[in-house]
Amino acid sequence: MSEAALYHQHSRSKAITLLTCTAALCGLAVGPAHGALVNYQNFDDLSAFTLNGVTPTINAGGQGVVGTSGARVLRLTNTLNQAGSAFLTNPFSLAADASFSSYFEFQFSDQQNGGADGIVFTVQTVANTAGGIGGGIGYQGLTPSVGVEFDNWNNGAGDGNNDNHAGININGDINSVVRADTLPALLDSGSIFHAWVDYDGANDLLEVRLALSDTRPAAALMSYDIDLVALLGTTDAYIGFTSGTGSAGADHDIRRWVFTGEFNPIDNPDNPGTVPEPGSLTLLSLGLLGLVSSLRRKGRSAD
Template sequence: MHPTIRHLAGLASLLVMGSAHAVAISYTDFSDLSAFQQNGSTAAIADPTVDNLGRSVLRLTNSTSQSGSAFLTNTISLANNASFSTAFSFRISNPLGISDADGQGADGIVFVVQTVSNTAGGVGGGIGYTGIGNSLGVEFDTWMNGSGFNDPDGNHVGINLGGAFNGPTASVATRMNDGDDWYAWVDYNGATNVIELRLAMDAVRPSDALVSRTADLAAVLGTTDAYIGFTSGTGAAGGYHDIVSWQFVDDFQPIGGNNNVPEPATLALLGLGIVGIASMRKRG
């Protein structure tokens, strides 16, 4: 049985949304990671990982001096000018090692759209993202590494391209590695070339983006078939970097606004999921 189909029998689901080609992915927990390619330090972390709240999470790093990533093994076909919408919750806890100005814990999480699944980027300030070319990386950075990493401070977000920290940033007042759940929404409208990031401490989608950037994502990627997932990195400071839940739509359909992605309720959606798989392609 295809691993993504198996997810439909659990809490992770794939279903058709809207148009005939659209695929939606929904993880309400990560008890089954068989659809993921795990790389670097992430591959060495036992599956499933249960946090201290009893939830099965996707843990990317769990100590110092690590670099890891997890990407869906199958590519997503971003056929509509590479448009997509995604929403996820994450938790950064158990800070370790040395401290910067706002305390222990490093270095953060990056949501990544890229063209090669079996890779993890730089450790420490690289947050598992640096060096991953042909990519979009939306960072949630919890360590001050200075101007060489385009860091305005030790607690900020940013939108980056090409495996480098080179985009606009916005500072976040509350420490993201405070052990609480955080909620993020990333949308790319291929018709306008605008990428937007929203961030909140609850599950209510903010009306305004915290940071945005204009880019031709299809040109950046060089293809409309892309891998999606997350990276993390730690250095002399570290901690637990967990993805708690995740939704993704391969079109511009902002999640949590007027176009909510419904949660599948029963196995009656299995047939729809099989149709959706047709638009996912696997690379060897």
Template sequence: MKTMMMAAGLLMAAATGAQAQSIVYNDFSNTNGLKLNGSAQATNDGTRDVLRLTPSGIGQAGSAFSLLPRTLSADYGFSTRFTFNIANNYNGGADGLVFAIQTLSNTVGGSGGGMGYQGIANTLGIEFDTWDNGPGDDFSDNHIGIDLGGSLSSVVLDKNLPFQLDGGKDITSWVDYDGTTGKLDVRYAADGIRPILANLSYNVNLADVLGTTTAFVGFTSATGAAASTHDIVSWEFRDSFSPIVTPAVPEPATWAMMILGFGVVGSALRRRRVATTARLALA
């Protein structure tokens, strides 16, 4: 009975999470609902369908935003989770990508070190930067920062990362904004497991930054004289503060545990039927 209740609880939790979903791309075999700009395109990387913001070519710039503006909750809260992969480095690799919420239009900002984000006003961005652009980057070529108003001089920055952003491995980030407190939390990990504590936090009034309750959400990227492929592997976005604790699609290990759990439930039910049949035969 206990095992059956645990299995039922998993199903209920999954159903609750599904109700809160606003945008979900488990892969990019279909990009309906997105406006692809510049070099951005859906492609297969050899094993899966990804959203490639830039190929590994010099002077590229691309972005992908929701085709229609999203209506944020009354307190401007939102939560998102996405997995990306930066690889195939040319001339050292560059320049990185940005998750952005912006209000102007579906567009691409500055190229090269601008990462397709620079110059887009009324915007909040989370940059994953792979090039050292000097003091604005704290002289780091491997950092994550929170940006405002189209500026890449981050208001808060982490350059002590436990992984290389352009190392060709999947990296997952969670971004949550609680509009009631004004707290923006950013988490990231290379194992797909959401950290308990935020890696970056910043207090900001998103209403003042955006100036409206409707905004486009998506990603930007660019290359310069150095280049990399910048791929978004999966993405989920919620229009309200509703932290995404579990992956949009269970990881292989999770599937294995679920299958094992269902097998245990099935075995328990079979044993119960056998025992019941035996008792009836003896009666």
């Protein structure tokens, strides 16, 4: 084989190896490996999500809407009698014991008829879909699943006759297995809330924290003993948020979101890790394609 041919073969091998390694690094496979990081400091790019119900209509053009702070947010619902949801399109591969840690920032604004009904952070294995409107909060009927609801409407005894509460819900049931009736502020006050949901699969413990700043509280707002592997039947799950409105409504916004498929509580949501956001991945991919093209041209000129 000539020196030119050897150079050509080496260049192509180098390009293929580079592309393979970078695809693995950037999480461009069918689903992220456990421990991978989802990091949305804003929602300029929604291409990794499947939007359902009214959510794709609200967030037109593949990006979130401009929220109260001027940054783009993921708006799940925005008026009366709606259900919507947003799930990562690809199932997320959790750790073998289904451990995960998540942080998200949310806000209810532009209340209509008193504001309702809320949002549910959801881990489920059904599909990229939305559940019932109103008191169903877009979560009702999703089974198997676990959800953490933030609900500002009193639907009677199932809500503890409380119009400002949080709860842990199982298998699409809107009646919470654990409920917190005292929150840091009224959900319909327009305040920005910060939530942490952590599941320690080694100890089968789910914990929820809530604050008005991004400083993670030492004490949990709610905790619940649950075997998620047994509940879900798999460690590959759809991760995201649901929302619903009824005779009252509001803008239900997710402002930031960080998620990792291992138990690793997120103490610094401003800088949770080094995995690039989708826009950065696109630029990196384009740069790699340019590099590969350059290597191929050099290989041809050496023939």
